[in-house]
Amino acid sequence: MIWPGSASRLAPAWLGRVIEVAGASVVYGAGSERLEAVRNASFGVRAGEIFGLVGESGCGKSTLLRAIGGLVPLAGGSIAVAGQAIGEARKPRKAGLVQMVFQDPYGSLNPTHTVDRILSEPLLIQGARSTDQRLSKCLREVGLGPEHRYRYPHQLSGGQRQRVAIARALITEPRVLLLDEPTSALDLSVQAEILNLLKRVGRAHELTMLMVSHDLAVIAHMCSRIAVMHVGEIVEMLDVDSLRRGNANHPYTQVLLNASLDGGRREDGSPFRHGRT
Amino acid sequence: MSALPLLTVEDLHVSYQGRSGRVPALRGVSFEVGQERLGIVGESGSGKSTIGLSVLRLLPGTASLAATRLALRGIDLLHATESALRTVRGRRISMVLQDPKFSLNPVLTVGQQIAESYAVHAHSTRHEAKRKALEMLEAVRIRDPERVFGLYPHEVSGGMGQRVMIAMMLIPEPDFLIADEPTSALDVTVQAQLLELIDELIRRRQMGLILISHNLNLVASFCDRILVLYGGRVMEMLNASELASARHPYTRGLLACRPLIDRPQAELPQLKRDLAWLSEPVGAGVARTRD
Numbered sequence: 001m002i003w004p005g006s007a008s009r010l011a012p013a014w015l016g017r018v019i020e021v022a023g024a025s026v027v028y029g030a031g032s033e034r035l036e037a038v039r040n041a042s043f044g045v046r047a048g049e050i051f052g053l054v055g056e057s058g059c060g061k062s063t064l065l066r067a068i069g070g071l072v073p074l075a076g077g078s079i080a081v082a083g084q085a086i087g088e089a090r091k092p093r094k095a096g097l098v099q100m101v102f103q104d105p106y107g108s109l110n111p112t113h114t115v116d117r118i119l120s121e122p123l124l125i126q127g128a129r130s131t132d133q134r135l136s137k138c139l140r141e142v143g144l145g146p147e148h149r150y151r152y153p154h155q156l157s158g159g160q161r162q163r164v165a166i167a168r169a170l171i172t173e174p175r176v177l178l179l180d181e182p183t184s185a186l187d188l189s190v191q192a193e194i195l196n197l198l199k200r201v202g203r204a205h206e207l208t209m210l211m212v213s214h215d216l217a218v219i220a221h222m223c224s225r226i227a228v229m230h231v232g233e234i235v236e237m238l239d240v241d242s243l244r245r246g247n248a249n250h251p252y253t254q255v256l257l258n259a260s261l262d263g264g265r266r267e268d269g270s271p272f273r274h275g276r277t
Numbered sequence: 278m279s280a281l282p283l284l285t286v287e288d289l290h291v292s293y294q295g296r297s298g299r300v301p302a303l304r305g306v307s308f309e310v311g312q313e314r315l316g317i318v319g320e321s322g323s324g325k326s327t328i329g330l331s332v333l334r335l336l337p338g339t340a341s342l343a344a345t346r347l348a349l350r351g352i353d354l355l356h357a358t359e360s361a362l363r364t365v366r367g368r369r370i371s372m373v374l375q376d377p378k379f380s381l382n383p384v385l386t387v388g389q390q391i392a393e394s395y396a397v398h399a400h401s402t403r404h405e406a407k408r409k410a411l412e413m414l415e416a417v418r419i420r421d422p423e424r425v426f427g428l429y430p431h432e433v434s435g436g437m438g439q440r441v442m443i444a445m446m447l448i449p450e451p452d453f454l455i456a457d458e459p460t461s462a463l464d465v466t467v468q469a470q471l472l473e474l475i476d477e478l479i480r481r482r483q484m485g486l487i488l489i490s491h492n493l494n495l496v497a498s499f500c501d502r503i504l505v506l507y508g509g510r511v512m513e514m515l516n517a518s519e520l521a522s523a524r525h526p527y528t529r530g531l532l533a534c535r536p537l538i539d540r541p542q543a544e545l546p547q548l549k550r551d552l553a554w555l556s557e558p559v560g561a562g563v564a565r566t567r568d
Binding site (some may be wrong): 057214215220221 | 320321338372435464465467491493530531534535536537538540541542543544545546547548
């Protein structure tokens with residue numbers, strides 16, 4: 001697939017890609033129930049980049065993210081993360097290089113485990129030692145204190161739970177973070193804190209991130225490049241400057257821009273709404 | 278605001294029984310709503326949903342409510358009996374909740390549920406109720422009402438489910454609609470359509486509306502006035518058109534922590550909260566910044 005205007009400018013950066021998706025397809029069901037959730041998706045994410053995937057529910061963006069995380073099998077094409085093809089058997093240590101943060105901090109933490117156990121378990125699975133020092137350092141890094149360490153998820157606020165989810169992802173020292181709508185269940189004020197945290201840990205650990213969101217303002221704030229998905233296909237790739245200027249080629253991207261009533265704003269204080277009167 | 282308020286709330290206090298004592302949810306909230314669209318914004322835990330439940334007197338048993346006045350037109354909601362309240366709920370005031378997945382009955386078809394809502398309030402025959410339900414499905418712009426009437430909630434999309442909810446809530450022709458995060462579970466492209474639909478219906482029926490949301494942009498572009506709530510207190514009440522120039526430090530903080538679409542920012546400003554706001558009279562925070 002060719003993305004108008006982007007190929008030449010981005011060409012040098014194709015080198016050193018940490019995530020490499022080539023013609024990936026994901027199919028759910030079979031026969032009359034067969035649904036091609038992702039069709040022939042190709043893109044690359046270079047080291048240290050934050051890449052955005054946008055589109056409406058059911059467009060396949062979360063499925064693609066899950067495929068990159070190795071959580072759903074590919075029906076065609078290939079995906080490689082940090083040089084290793086997804087789908088091959090991976091050693092636990094290798095699997096730890098890719099970590100995921102989910103949308104709903106209420107649903108993604110085991111309610112019967114303390115924060116301490118939630119953070120220790122990934123290490124134990126990898127055969128690494130869960131040391132006291134490592135855990136407290138990780139908690140400190142996400143802005144939680146020692147007082148949170150033996151709490152259960154229900155004893156934490158939504159923002160604190162998402163911090164625990166980020167700590168759980170960081171503790172295996174990954175190279176890639178996959179973020180599935182990490183702030184859409186949170187208040188705007190908490191969203192700001194979590195986005196700042198993600199940017200900070202991304203820089204500190206030189207993480208490559210892939211972020212799924214339906215909120216274009218959040219995507220513009222976090223990402224340098226964006227792929228727009230529509231009914232299973234990537235219909236457009238654009239860089240953040242084009243998004244900021246509202247320069248979209250594909251009509252569907254324009255629809256997304258026009259319809260956006262989300263939490264963004266413009267510098268002059270006017271709400272972020274393109275087009276609609 | 279029109280001269281005669283539809284809904285009057287005066288000095289509303291609500292607290293919930295917690296494990297270690299009573300937890301205040303609303304601390305003296307007062308406002309009036311006429312034939313207009315009032316937006317209530319605030320963060321989780323600010324008490325915005327409690328306002329909706331208080332007006333409908335649907336608070337759980339662990340809550341206690343006190344107010345000097347709570348009235349819809351002539352009806353005193355504060356001292357009304359349970360049976361009087363049943364004639365108010367649905368018939369005079371309706372409520373649309375966030376997620377149709379959880380607020381529709383999964384074992385009845387959506388048509389049956391809309392028809393039931395009409396039959397209960399209008400004491401009509403089943404045949405009449407079905408006809409009305411089909412009309413209402415058409416009014417919420419569902420293309421094939423006959424087919425959708427027979428679908429179960431799990432067979433409809435989130436956007437369609439919310440249209441069904443709106444149909445169900447508007448079929449008894451209430452005077453007032455409370456919409457609690459009606460589009461938060463939906464896609465941005467569907468959000469705008471649904472809000473336009475709600476707007477058209479409440480205008481045509483000359484209803485009042487409270488739109489509860491955490492989304493400042495949505496409220497600013499859809500409502501006439503905005504009430505900003507923090508910790509169960511009204512921080513300020515302003516015209517939607519003036520939101521960008523809001524003066525209360527809390528509102529300003531909320532506005533500032535949204536990411537900018539047209540310019541890169543290294544860090545997002547974080548919201549600073551001041552517990553002193555909870556004991557100040559309404560408007561004090563605004564007045565202070567004016568000096």
